[in-house]
Amino acid sequence: MTETTVDCSKLKKPALIAAVVGLALSAVGYVTNHAQFAQSWLIGWNFWFLIASGSLGWLMIHHMVSGRWGFVIQRPLEAAARTIPFMLVLFVPVLLSMHELYEWTHEEVIAHDHLIQAKLPYLNAPGFMIRFGVYAVIWIFLAYRLSALSRKLDQGPDEAVVKKMRAIAAPGLVLYALAMSFASFDWMMSLEPHWFSSIYGALYMVAGGLSTLLFMILVLRRVPPLRAVATAQQSHDLGNLTFAFTVLWAYMTFGQFLIIWSGNLYEETFWYLDRAASGWLVVSWILFGFGFILPFFLLLIRNNKRQLNLLATIALGMIAVRYVDVYWQVAPTFRDHPAALSWMDLAAWVGVGGTFLYLFARQLEKMKPLNQDHRFADFIAGGKEGH
Amino acid sequence: MAAEPATKALGHEEMTAVIAEGHSFETVTDKISKISLTPTLPRQIILFGLIGLMLMGALMTSVAMLVVKGTGVWGINQPIGWGFAIINFVWWIGIGHAGTLISAILFLFRQEWRTSINRFAESMTIFAVMCAGLFPLLHVGRPWLAYWLFPYPNVMQMWPQFRSPLMWDVFAVSTYFSVSLLFWYTGLIPDLATLRDRAKSKLARIGYGMASMGWRGSARHWQRYEVAYLLLAGLSTPLVISVHSIVSLDFAVSVIPGWHTTIFPPYFVAGAIFSGFAMVLTLAIPVRHLFGLKDLITLNHLNNISKVMLATGLMVLYGYGMEVFFAWYSGNQYEGYMMFKNRMTGPYWWSYWALIFCNGVVPQLLWIKKIRITPLPLFVISIVINIGMWLERFVIVVTSLHRDFLPSSWGMYAPTKWDWGLYLGTIGMFMFLMTLFIKFLPIISQFEVRELLHKKKHANGHHE
Numbered sequence: 096m097t098e099t100t101v102d103c104s105k106l107k108k109p110a111l112i113a114a115v116v117g118l119a120l121s122a123v124g125y126v127t128n129h130a131q132f133a134q135s136w137l138i139g140w141n142f143w144f145l146i147a148s149g150s151l152g153w154l155m156i157h158h159m160v161s162g163r164w165g166f167v168i169q170r171p172l173e174a175a176a177r178t179i180p181f182m183l184v185l186f187v188p189v190l191l192s193m194h195e196l197y198e199w200t201h202e203e204v205i206a207h208d209h210l211i212q213a214k215l216p217y218l219n220a221p222g223f224m225i226r227f228g229v230y231a232v233i234w235i236f237l238a239y240r241l242s243a244l245s246r247k248l249d250q251g252p253d254e255a256v257v258k259k260m261r262a263i264a265a266p267g268l269v270l271y272a273l274a275m276s277f278a279s280f281d282w283m284m285s286l287e288p289h290w291f292s293s294i295y296g297a298l299y300m301v302a303g304g305l306s307t308l309l310f311m312i313l314v315l316r317r318v319p320p321l322r323a324v325a326t327a328q329q330s331h332d333l334g335n336l337t338f339a340f341t342v343l344w345a346y347m348t349f350g351q352f353l354i355i356w357s358g359n360l361y362e363e364t365f366w367y368l369d370r371a372a373s374g375w376l377v378v379s380w381i382l383f384g385f386g387f388i389l390p391f392f393l394l395l396i397r398n399n400k401r402q403l404n405l406l407a408t409i410a411l412g413m414i415a416v417r418y419v420d421v422y423w424q425v426a427p428t429f430r431d432h433p434a435a436l437s438w439m440d441l442a443a444w445v446g447v448g449g450t451f452l453y454l455f456a457r458q459l460e461k462m463k464p465l466n467q468d469h470r471f472a473d474f475i476a477g478g479k480e481g482h
Numbered sequence: 483m484a485a486e487p488a489t490k491a492l493g494h495e496e497m498t499a500v501i502a503e504g505h506s507f508e509t510v511t512d513k514i515s516k517i518s519l520t521p522t523l524p525r526q527i528i529l530f531g532l533i534g535l536m537l538m539g540a541l542m543t544s545v546a547m548l549v550v551k552g553t554g555v556w557g558i559n560q561p562i563g564w565g566f567a568i569i570n571f572v573w574w575i576g577i578g579h580a581g582t583l584i585s586a587i588l589f590l591f592r593q594e595w596r597t598s599i600n601r602f603a604e605s606m607t608i609f610a611v612m613c614a615g616l617f618p619l620l621h622v623g624r625p626w627l628a629y630w631l632f633p634y635p636n637v638m639q640m641w642p643q644f645r646s647p648l649m650w651d652v653f654a655v656s657t658y659f660s661v662s663l664l665f666w667y668t669g670l671i672p673d674l675a676t677l678r679d680r681a682k683s684k685l686a687r688i689g690y691g692m693a694s695m696g697w698r699g700s701a702r703h704w705q706r707y708e709v710a711y712l713l714l715a716g717l718s719t720p721l722v723i724s725v726h727s728i729v730s731l732d733f734a735v736s737v738i739p740g741w742h743t744t745i746f747p748p749y750f751v752a753g754a755i756f757s758g759f760a761m762v763l764t765l766a767i768p769v770r771h772l773f774g775l776k777d778l779i780t781l782n783h784l785n786n787i788s789k790v791m792l793a794t795g796l797m798v799l800y801g802y803g804m805e806v807f808f809a810w811y812s813g814n815q816y817e818g819y820m821m822f823k824n825r826m827t828g829p830y831w832w833s834y835w836a837l838i839f840c841n842g843v844v845p846q847l848l849w850i851k852k853i854r855i856t857p858l859p860l861f862v863i864s865i866v867i868n869i870g871m872w873l874e875r876f877v878i879v880v881t882s883l884h885r886d887f888l889p890s891s892w893g894m895y896a897p898t899k900w901d902w903g904l905y906l907g908t909i910g911m912f913m914f915l916m917t918l919f920i921k922f923l924p925i926i927s928q929f930e931v932r933e934l935l936h937k938k939k940h941a942n943g944h945h946e
Contacts, residue, residue: 210813214813272800276804280811289813293743293804294744294747294804297745297800347748350747350748351744353731354735354743358742359737362812
């Protein structure tokens with residue numbers, strides 16, 4: 096097995112610059128126009144957090160199923176999952192902007208709104224923060240415990256460690272799913288406190304899972320020691336998973352829409368009516384066309400999945416659509432027109448993204464880039480032919 | 483079905499084995515084809531088939547009664563127009579999901595452990611879908627006019643309502659059945675040829691000979707077979723998801739409290755797989771015991787099936803949890819009433835809590851590895867899950883319909899003996915068809931097990 100470490104200096108420096116510039120500009124935004132900053136930050140932060148949290152989810156799934164696709168990206172997944180505590184620190188600006196974001200914190204609105212009053216036992220600032228703390232404990236524990244165990248495997252095969260990872264991952268996935276779901280209700284769904292959809296949590300996780308896969312494909316392409324061991328088969332596997340998650344995302348997104356459209360109850364439809372208003376309708380169609388139709392056909396073609404460079408190009412386009420999705424979830428609450436972009440949108444995305452990528456690179460540098468798990472070694476030795 | 487004494491001493495090797503040591507191509511073929519080619523069956527299987535045949539009598543009587551007198555013989559009324567017919571339809575369709583999942587999706591994922599249970603599960607799927615199809619067919623009231631469900635140009639200038647998911651069901655279920663049947667039959671052909679070649683009696687040779695469609699096992703045959711099988715697997719995969727999603731839409735697109743919720747499609751699919759795997763265990767555990775197939779359907783198989791059940795069971799539980807949370811969070815008074823005042827504490831409270839016990843509490847035992855590899859408790863758990871999944875459909879159909887928006891239009895539902903006759907009758911039909919299958923067709927895919935054996939030997943050869 097290769098002993099080289101990853102040289103991340105090429106990524107670290109620009110990422111650090113982006114982080115500093117983006118965060119500085121965002122800080123200016125926070126002072127000058129807090130309301131605008133809050134929206135921009137929530138959108139930008141969400142985009143990157145979905146990758147960090149999605150990595151933890153995939154890591155646990157990998158420990159459960161030990162698929163051959165997982166061994167190559169296991170270390171990047173661990174590195175990304177280990178950024179979670181820092182990403183959660185970056186959530187503090189949202190906590191400071193609750194008044195700007197969440198209508199249910201406004202006393203005067205609550206006073207006249209019977210529905211929000213009924214939801215107050217859940218939708219209240221202390222509850223929001225306590226739950227945030229609970230989610231944080233769950234995610235951080237899982238991410239650090241699992242990556243620590245994985246490093247133990249670097250010393251040599253140890254069945255006991257593998258078993259322990261499984262023993263954590265199985266109940267871990269249950270806790271993870273619950274935390275992610277309620278986090279999505281808190282952070283995203285409650286932007287429209289009247290609106291509700293019981294699939295929202297699952298949809299949030301699937302969107303995160305998709306973002307993570309796309310990010311990992313790009314990492315595999317860009318990080319030399321990983322690229323060196325990645326066979327066409329692994330690229331194919333990741334391509335297939337991306338395909339499956341694209342379809343799953345479309346299935347859930349469309350299912351939610353169809354059920355709400357058919358029911359035609361205003362308490363639910365207004366969310367879609369906002370997104371069918373003049374400018375937003377275009378974004379909705381873009382999401383359908385570029386989030387589902389185009390990737391569906393591109394990823395159906397075998398060659399596009401087996402050649403990592405082609406797959407990475409597709410992934411780059413698809414990850415841009417992931418931003419559109421987050422934007423489409425959040426912004427219609429505040430903006431009448433999708434073109435009402437602000438420079439702060441970019442600043443927040445760059446600032447959070449730079450920080451995430453810098454931290455990710457630092458974590459990855461500290462690890463052996465390839466996991467030294469004997470099962471992986473067996474698998475590589477067993478042949479690259481791939482059945 | 484005593485617990486196997488070897489259970490305790492199992493090492494890692496045995497636990498991960500998808501086929502026990504010591505088998506050759508010959509022994510595998512002998513063992514499996516013997517079941518079909520021996521004129522006798524174990525007494526228990528004969529009894530099983532006879533009970534099935536007896537219950538089919540109940541089925542015939544119930545159907546005759548229904549056709550003569552009309553749906554009034556059932557317990558359905560206003561407002562509960564759906565009753566047993568829909569509960570049982572959804573229950574059977576759900577059971578029919580394991581086969582295609584095991585055969586198609588696990589095939590595409592190259593999961594080796596699917597090989598010795600796929601044939602079994604596929605047959606189960608076909609029979610379950612046949613049982614399921616009976617219910618809507620009879621529920622239309624005039625089954626001889628059921629072809630009106632299909633859109634065809636007609637002199638009445640009448641078209642089905644394309645915006646209704648009930649209409650989509652017609653397409654989804656009939657597609658699912660046709661593709662599953664084709665998939666099952668395609669997979670059978672090489673094995674039918676084996677039986678043809680081994681059969682002693684003339685009748686068997688002619689029968690298997692015709693069914694195997696001239697299969698000679700030439701390289702070209704195999705090449706075409708592999709392509710066809712892969713294509714059918716690809717075609718079947720979206721069907722696994724679509725059928726039960728559409729079934730869920732039968733409920734979810736309405737505005738009935740307890741039905742109109744967006745989690746329904748994925749949660750129904752998870753529930754279908756959950757119940758399908760439970761039924762696979764219910765049937766596979768006795769069969770592996772009676773025919774001495776413990777070396778082909780190994781403890782590893784049971785372990786893997788249990789894990790899938792645990793995972794899908796947790797997804798179903800997540801669905802229940804979301805239903806409860808959103809009944810409150812939505813702030814909709816009807817949804818809140820339905821969940822807290824009706825399902826949990828209303829006249830049918832027992833069905834809700836029995837459901838939670840069967841599908842939420844009992845499957846948690848599967849976290850324990852010892853239970854996952856001990857046939858007897860697994861068998862009991864699988865039956866409890868079958869009951870739980872039936873209760874789930876009962877809760878959904880009955881509790882939501884019997885009390886909707888206007889208290890003046892509330893009602894109660896109780897099935898009649900004809901409802902039970904029809905339901906037990908379909909179980910009998912299922913049992914009888916399974917018996918015929920066990921008697922006449924190879925219950926484990928012989929050539930796929932041989933292929934697995936070959937792969938395994940090949941891999942071992944490299945390591946040594």
